[in-house]
Amino acid sequence: MLVASIAGNAFGQGAVAKIQAHKHLGAATCASSVCHGAAEPLPGSNVMQNEFALWQEIDPHARAYALLGEPKSLAIARNLGIGDPRQAGVCLDCHADFVPADLRGAKFQLDDGVACEACHGGSEQWIASHTTKDTPHAENVEKGMYPISNPVQRAKLCLSCHMGTADRMITHRIMGAGHPRLSFELDTFTWLNPHYVVDDDYVARKGAFNGARDWGVGQGVAAMNLLDQLTHSKLAWQGIFPELVLFDCHACHKPMTAGSWKSRPGTGLGPGVVRLNDANLVVYRYVLGLVDAGGSARLLQETRALHQATTQSREATFAAAKKLRGTIDGSLQRVSDFSFDASALGKIVGAISADADRGEFNDYSAAEQAAMAAQSVIVAFTTAKQIDETRAKSIMTYVDRVYATVENGDRYDPARFVAAMRELKRVTL
Secondary structure, three states: OOOOOOOOOOHHHHHHHHHOOOOEOOHHHHOOOOOOOOOOOOOOOOOOOOHHHHHHHHOHHHHHHHHOOOHHHHHHHHHHOOOOHHHOHHHHHHHOOOOOHHHEOOOOOHHHOOOHHHHHOOOOOOOOHHHOOOOOHHHHHHOOOOOOOOHHHHHHHHHHHHHHOOOOOOOHHHHHOOOOOOOOOHHHHHOOOOOOOOOHHHHHHHOOOOHHHHHHHHHHHHHHHHHHHHOOOOOOEEOOEEOHHHEOHHHOOOOOOOOOOOOOOOOOOOOOOOOEOOHHHHHHHHHHHHHOHHHHHHHHHHHHHHHHHOOOOHHHHHHHHHHHHHHHHHHHHHHHHOOOOOHHHHHHHHHHHHHHHOOOOOOHHHHHHHHHHHHHHHHHHHHOOOOOHHHHHHHHHHHHHHHHHOOOHHHOOHHHHHHHHHHHHHHHO
């Protein structure tokens, strides 16, 4: 699958604008038994047709609006002074399909949560054509269906809420009011609660699926999204402070215990310096290392230069961030076109383990991303039948041990993570 260059455009603005380009008819229009509301998969159809029932039953997106009425959400809204969160745009942006009133059809209901069209786009022009077998998927996309099967486009849209973008900024103030910390990895989150399957019909309509590729592309897009926020003329600065949500939470939010600081070679920063949350930058190096070893080394050098620039000036930080963004954008096409196969597994795990030994995972956020990376590539290669299921099951035992070291950020111990990664490396090489 070819992925066009996306330099120069803020991610969220492009994705959200596409989603809101046409009228949203409401989840009820998708819920009939002859569309996506069947109780069971229908034989002879090129889709299961019970997607709505599965979404409603197992997908957290279906309960996103209802969550705003719970005591914790009401408390966050009180702390922010915004009134009822079920009426506050800053909450509805990501907890509902919050399109303008003139884009809401007769059956549209805000309390449906993050419903079908919040991800697939306003359906007024493709609601009929997408049910016919002889209409190509590309034609529906031309009519306004969001190209969710394209990993770059899916990452852009998901990140608009799961990380925050220019038009859906999840600020440090919102976090301070009690909102949970955000963490996202494209392939892992894609398959947490799926209401569809990738089968021969899917591939025929939308192209081949590769979870390892999506993991790699997702890391690159997330890293560029961070850099876009960091260099945004209005969002990157709040009074005398930078927007702190872009920085590593655990650089500040940890017990003030003497002697707890540990160095990270990839930053070159000393103690007492608030570090950018570079988790996606760290992990994208392993992706790029498969494709371009020289590019991966350059990415490390430029990431380190960005960290250094944050201690110098705003102008130096912006210049370093823009240079780094250009490096990532210039490599994304090659990553998307790369043939990820089982030989990549040992290389990825080996690179993570080597960095762990050097102290690169003394920060929790990067370790969390590394754990998700290990799982994503193993599951992807197993699904593609490039790894024997028996061997994959054995390896996943060690991945679970890595996950156990990052299950609680407040109790994260880098030494345990290093030891678990060494064991995972031993069984994958």
